[in-house]
Amino acid sequence: MSLLTILGFGQTGWGGLLLAGAMMTLAVTISALIVGAIVGSLVAWAKLSRNLGWRLFGDAYTTVFRGVPELLIIYLIYFGGSLWVSWIGTLLGAQGFIGLPAFGAGAIGVGLISASYQAEVYRGSFLAIVPGEIEAARAIGMSRMQRFRRVIAPQVMRFSLPGLGNVWQLSLKDSALISVTGLAELMRQSEVAAGSTHLYFVFYIAGGVLYLVLTTLSDRVFGVAERRVARSFRGGLGRG
Amino acid sequence: MDFAFLADTMGQLLAVTPLTIELWLLCITIGCVISIFVTWARVSGVPVVSQLAAAYVFVFRGSPLLIQMFLLYYGLSQFVWVRQSFAWPILRDPFNSAVISLALCTGGYQAEIWRGGLQAVPAREIEAGRAIGMSRLLLLRRIIAPNALRQALPAYSTEIVLMMKSTALASLVTVWEVTGTAQRLISQTYRTFEVFICAAIIYLVLNFLVIRLMRLLEYMVSPHLRGRPSTVGVPGLAEAGIPKAIVPGAPPEHAASPVNLPEVPR
Numbered sequence: 145m146s147l148l149t150i151l152g153f154g155q156t157g158w159g160g161l162l163l164a165g166a167m168m169t170l171a172v173t174i175s176a177l178i179v180g181a182i183v184g185s186l187v188a189w190a191k192l193s194r195n196l197g198w199r200l201f202g203d204a205y206t207t208v209f210r211g212v213p214e215l216l217i218i219y220l221i222y223f224g225g226s227l228w229v230s231w232i233g234t235l236l237g238a239q240g241f242i243g244l245p246a247f248g249a250g251a252i253g254v255g256l257i258s259a260s261y262q263a264e265v266y267r268g269s270f271l272a273i274v275p276g277e278i279e280a281a282r283a284i285g286m287s288r289m290q291r292f293r294r295v296i297a298p299q300v301m302r303f304s305l306p307g308l309g310n311v312w313q314l315s316l317k318d319s320a321l322i323s324v325t326g327l328a329e330l331m332r333q334s335e336v337a338a339g340s341t342h343l344y345f346v347f348y349i350a351g352g353v354l355y356l357v358l359t360t361l362s363d364r365v366f367g368v369a370e371r372r373v374a375r376s377f378r379g380g381l382g383r384g
Numbered sequence: 385m386d387f388a389f390l391a392d393t394m395g396q397l398l399a400v401t402p403l404t405i406e407l408w409l410l411c412i413t414i415g416c417v418i419s420i421f422v423t424w425a426r427v428s429g430v431p432v433v434s435q436l437a438a439a440y441v442f443v444f445r446g447s448p449l450l451i452q453m454f455l456l457y458y459g460l461s462q463f464v465w466v467r468q469s470f471a472w473p474i475l476r477d478p479f480n481s482a483v484i485s486l487a488l489c490t491g492g493y494q495a496e497i498w499r500g501g502l503q504a505v506p507a508r509e510i511e512a513g514r515a516i517g518m519s520r521l522l523l524l525r526r527i528i529a530p531n532a533l534r535q536a537l538p539a540y541s542t543e544i545v546l547m548m549k550s551t552a553l554a555s556l557v558t559v560w561e562v563t564g565t566a567q568r569l570i571s572q573t574y575r576t577f578e579v580f581i582c583a584a585i586i587y588l589v590l591n592f593l594v595i596r597l598m599r600l601l602e603y604m605v606s607p608h609l610r611g612r613p614s615t616v617g618v619p620g621l622a623e624a625g626i627p628k629a630i631v632p633g634a635p636p637e638h639a640a641s642p643v644n645l646p647e648v649p650r
Binding site for chain 2: 207208211212213214215216219220223224227316317318319320321323324331334335338342343344345346348349351352355356359360
């Protein structure tokens with residue numbers, strides 16, 4: 145069999161499987177980024193809080209999730225989560241071990257890691273807002289919520305874009321670790337294809353190339369987005 | 385809380401901690417050597433050489449470490465000539481494979497960090513060095529390297545902390561370091577959370593120590609950036625013409641002040 149047939153899309157080809165894996169990698173990374181955005185903005189809020197307890201919580205979160213290996217966190221979520229789900233299952237009358245869906249566990253695991261990085265990005269962006277603007281908003285009588293919606297959120301989102309691009313790249317590569325839970329993403333599919341054909345080198349190279357395609361393409365997307373957003377910075381009052 | 389179990393788990397994990405440290409030390413040392421060559425190639429100015437270096441950085445930074453590690457450990461064994469070569473006794477061993485792939489990967493990241501440091505060296509200082517007739521090597525040793533290293537240190541400490549976490553991947557090629565042992569304990573006991581806590585503490589302590597050491601190093605190599613000793617409230621000093629204000633992170637122009645700290649010999 146030639147390499148082309150093996151990597152192709154025919155009956156004996158693994159190309160379709162690898163591409164499906166790449167799509168799964170994208171899907172799980174996007175979900176992780178969303179989980180990370182929600183948790184990360186809450187953690188950033190905690191870190192910026194005037195309350196010492198919240199601040200300590202925020203610092204502890206970012207320290208733990210950035211200081212512990214990603215693999216260990218995925219094990220924690222996958223095995224820990226499954227035990228928890230099984231325990232709830234027994235309360236509801238189910239028998240035995242119930243595994244957490246690999247997609248959900250993976251998205252939450254990578255998402256919680258991504259949250260710790262995103263929290264720092266959002267915190268930095270918040271601190272980059274000119275304090276005068278928030279004062280002005282307060283002076284004209286905007287409520288907390290209005291200030292957040294009209295003044296803080298739009299700017300934080302714009303300032304965060306370059307940082308989020310980095311976090312996305314990190315998460316994309318971390319998502320390969322989800323393969324340990326058996327989720328059929330790109331890493332796992334490469335392993336499966338390599339194992340069944342014994343062409344380890346070929347399939348890990350193919351998988352690696354697909355990852356490079358994903359990282360390069362997303363770099364482009366973020367580049368375009370950053371240029372678009374940068375237009376709004378020109379001539380911004382009070383920012384020189 | 386079952387303290388006997390926690391102590392037992394901690395004991396088993398601490399027993400393999402030296403392996404994690406060994407992996408880490410080896411991979412950042414070899415990675416550093418690789419990165420120096422890659423950086424050298426990257427800034428060489430020779431088109432093909434610098435493009436090759438850029439490609440190296442692109443490949444190793446753009447793909448997950450796990451796939452690189454599997455490629456090296458499982459992928460190379462596909463070829464008969466590799467299995468018959470002199471390198472096989474080295475590559476056959478999972479520990480060596482893990483170290484090599486970790487080192488290759490961090491080499492790419494570190495090369496980018498050094499390049500960033502090099503770019504931050506002020507062009508004026510290089511010109512001044514040339515103007516007083518420094519040779520290329522002297523210029524590198526006295527002006528470029530100290531400046532670039534100092535600039536690159538914060539990013540470098542981030543990178544080596546990331547590598548401490550990356551050593552966990554070695555467990556997936558059957559090196560039983562801390563994460564691998566933790567995973568085995570979890571699947572034996574089903575007490576995920578307790579095992580996780582013990583392993584997390586080990587990594588957090590290791591990373592804390594690394595960060596502290598790097599901070600100390602940063603402090604030692606940047607005496608000229610430190611604020612001068614405060615003279616506020618010391619009578620007579622202001623009159624003596626010694627500036628009063630403490631300037632944290634003062635620009636190097638101020639370094640020649642009379643109360644400057646002695647320079648650390650380089």
